[in-house]
Amino acid sequence: MLELTPLEWEALLLSLRVATLSVVVSLPFGLFIAWLLARRDFAGKILLDGLVHLPLVVPPVVVGYLLLLLFGRQGPLGAWLYDHLGITLAFNWKGAALAAAVMAFPLMVRAMRLSLEAVDRKLESAARTLGAGRLSVFVTITLPLMWPGLLTAAILGFARSLGEFGATITFVSNIPGETRTLPLALYSLIQSPDGEAGALRLTVIAVVLALAALAASELLARRIKRRLEG
Amino acid sequence: MLELVVKKRLAAFALDVELACETSGIVALFGRSGAGKTTLVNILAGLIRPDSGRVALDGEVLYDGASGRHLPPERRRLGYVFQEGRLFPHMTVRANLTYGYKRAAPDARPIGLDQIVALLGLEGLLGRRPADLSGGEKQRVALGRALLANPRLLLMDEPLAALDQPRKEEILPFIERLRDELEIPMVYVSHAMDELVRLADTLVLMSDGRVAAVGPIDELTSRLDLRPLTGRHEAGAVIPARLAGHDRVFGLSDLAFPGGRLRVPRLAVPLGTKLRVRIRARDVALALSAPKDSSFLNVLKGRVTELGGEQGPLVDVLLDLGGTPLWARITNLSCQKLQLAPGKEVFALIKSVALDRHALGRIAGERRFLESEDEGSP
Numbered sequence: 001m002l003e004l005t006p007l008e009w010e011a012l013l014l015s016l017r018v019a020t021l022s023v024v025v026s027l028p029f030g031l032f033i034a035w036l037l038a039r040r041d042f043a044g045k046i047l048l049d050g051l052v053h054l055p056l057v058v059p060p061v062v063v064g065y066l067l068l069l070l071f072g073r074q075g076p077l078g079a080w081l082y083d084h085l086g087i088t089l090a091f092n093w094k095g096a097a098l099a100a101a102v103m104a105f106p107l108m109v110r111a112m113r114l115s116l117e118a119v120d121r122k123l124e125s126a127a128r129t130l131g132a133g134r135l136s137v138f139v140t141i142t143l144p145l146m147w148p149g150l151l152t153a154a155i156l157g158f159a160r161s162l163g164e165f166g167a168t169i170t171f172v173s174n175i176p177g178e179t180r181t182l183p184l185a186l187y188s189l190i191q192s193p194d195g196e197a198g199a200l201r202l203t204v205i206a207v208v209l210a211l212a213a214l215a216a217s218e219l220l221a222r223r224i225k226r227r228l229e230g
Numbered sequence: 231m232l233e234l235v236v237k238k239r240l241a242a243f244a245l246d247v248e249l250a251c252e253t254s255g256i257v258a259l260f261g262r263s264g265a266g267k268t269t270l271v272n273i274l275a276g277l278i279r280p281d282s283g284r285v286a287l288d289g290e291v292l293y294d295g296a297s298g299r300h301l302p303p304e305r306r307r308l309g310y311v312f313q314e315g316r317l318f319p320h321m322t323v324r325a326n327l328t329y330g331y332k333r334a335a336p337d338a339r340p341i342g343l344d345q346i347v348a349l350l351g352l353e354g355l356l357g358r359r360p361a362d363l364s365g366g367e368k369q370r371v372a373l374g375r376a377l378l379a380n381p382r383l384l385l386m387d388e389p390l391a392a393l394d395q396p397r398k399e400e401i402l403p404f405i406e407r408l409r410d411e412l413e414i415p416m417v418y419v420s421h422a423m424d425e426l427v428r429l430a431d432t433l434v435l436m437s438d439g440r441v442a443a444v445g446p447i448d449e450l451t452s453r454l455d456l457r458p459l460t461g462r463h464e465a466g467a468v469i470p471a472r473l474a475g476h477d478r479v480f481g482l483s484d485l486a487f488p489g490g491r492l493r494v495p496r497l498a499v500p501l502g503t504k505l506r507v508r509i510r511a512r513d514v515a516l517a518l519s520a521p522k523d524s525s526f527l528n529v530l531k532g533r534v535t536e537l538g539g540e541q542g543p544l545v546d547v548l549l550d551l552g553g554t555p556l557w558a559r560i561t562n563l564s565c566q567k568l569q570l571a572p573g574k575e576v577f578a579l580i581k582s583v584a585l586d587r588h589a590l591g592r593i594a595g596e597r598r599f600l601e602s603e604d605e606g607s608p
Contacts, residue, residue: 122312123316123319127329129276129277129376129379130304130375130376130379131305131330131334131379133302
């Protein structure tokens with residue numbers, strides 16, 4: 001009963017790979033957007049804010065379809081990526097990571113923005129009077145102080161990416177071994193007449209993974225908090 | 231030489247300052263909260279950009295509105311000790327201390343970590359985090375951190391305001407040592423006159439975003455027209471004096487000044503030390519003849535020069551003691567009884583007890599002079 005079939009193992013490992021890539025790519029980009037939204041004033045800030053949050057309110061299928069239009073081989077961005085960098089995103093696991101990243105992005109930006117806004121800017125001023133330039137202050141003061149937020153963003157993003165379904169199936173379809181992640185495999189098993197035991201196993205795995213991620217983030221956050229506050 | 235001509239408009243407040251002063255010893259910015267002291271210091275540090283004007287230190291232009299030059303704070307080499315310390319919570323005391331030191335040019339590091347640690351008594355704190363420090367310890371670390379960045383001028387924005395009196399007493403001697411031993415010029419913001427009497431040489435009086443007066447502290451505190459700014463409750467005269475003798479039997483010290491002598495509780499400083507004594511107006515009583523059987527040890531002959539505030543129940547009387555101004559605050563009733571008027575000869579009576587450690591400060595730059603007088607170190 002608890003023994004996973006090779007196909008289920010494949011789905012689990014693929015999911016972990018997709019979620020990891022999704023977080024690794026969107027973390028620095030999300031940090032930049034969070035910094036723009038928290039610290040800068042510019043024309044179109046509201047528009048950017050809205051755009052970042054769009055995946056949260058639009059049906060995931062719509063996001064998947066938009067990705068297909070933009071990043072498909074014939075899409076404007078997809079064609080450019082293929083011509084210049086030789087990267088294809090449609091119907092492969094990197095595309096699944098992109099879909100997961102877009103869906104997780106608002107959550108990650110939100111967590112980082114909140115923690116960035118909580119950083120005492122007076123400490124940054126103090127650092128500058130001590131001879132540190134803007135970038136140096138960001139690296140030595142701001143980033144370490146927003147570390148709990150970065151961690152929360154990474155874990156939230158990872159968990160959200162693991163669970164991504166709608167945008168993924170629309171953008172990269174449900175190809176075994178390539179884009180069939182855990183939720184997609186679960187969906188396929190439910191569709192098949194004798195997949196009940198497999199579906200149950202995957203459900204347990206999904207729940208355990210999510211709980212482990214949350215517990216890890218809680219533990220780490222506590223430890224960091226203790227370090228920051230002494 | 232510090233030159234500041236700046237205008238800055240903030241939400242409900244306008245700063246319009248013109249100031250030029252020497253930056254030797256300690257320059258004090260004094261004024262009520264809201265007078266613009268902190269804004270001015272932030273402009274000097276480069277943390278606030280003025281709307282227009284010019285800021286220059288020892289000939290180097292830090293800000294010039296006309297040419298658009300605005301040197302960023304990290305390139306001004308000005309140390310800044312903030313009221314709230316602002317230690318970096320995620321670093322140890324040692325890492326806090328060396329933050330600016332590592333960034334200073336290696337050839338511009340006359341002060342080393344060990345020296346600062348010894349000077350400020352930080353030996354036991356290096357491995358700790360700011361959260362484990364007391365308020366006084368935090369400010370000492372903040373002071374050390376600013377000094378180790380090797381500033382050419384140290385800015386201090388009410389560094390003692392968040393501390394209680396015992397903690398203040400813990401820090402003040404350190405600041406005096408910085409002034410006397412490291413000879414770092416400082417701009418010191420405060421609204422506590424007793425701190426300034428101990429520390430400052432030059433006083434900049436601020437009010438409503440403007441500089442109301444600039445001058446030596448003893449001069450400005452003796453001016454009646456500045457009384458609303460120098461403070462009424464704590465009002466008094468600041469007198470420069472010299473330690474002239476010790477009375478070992480009764481534990482008293484004698485201070486000499488041009489208008490006479492003052493006896494104060496014994497001071498642990500060598501003969502010849504130049505001191506500033508602050509005599510609060512309310513600690514001075516007046517008499518028409520020298521009392522023969524009283525406990526007053528200080529009876530000084532002088533002449534009334536000015537009467538102030540005669541409408542209320544209290545009168546401030548300005549006296550001239552052989553060229554030194556002294557204030558006395560007495561009741562209007564006493565004033566009438568004694569028939570005080572400018573020119574009248576009176577005796578000022580001052581209790582020695584009123585002239586305690588809080589009322590005395592050593593004048594800057596005296597230490598080396600003293601040591602060559604073979605009096606030993608204080």
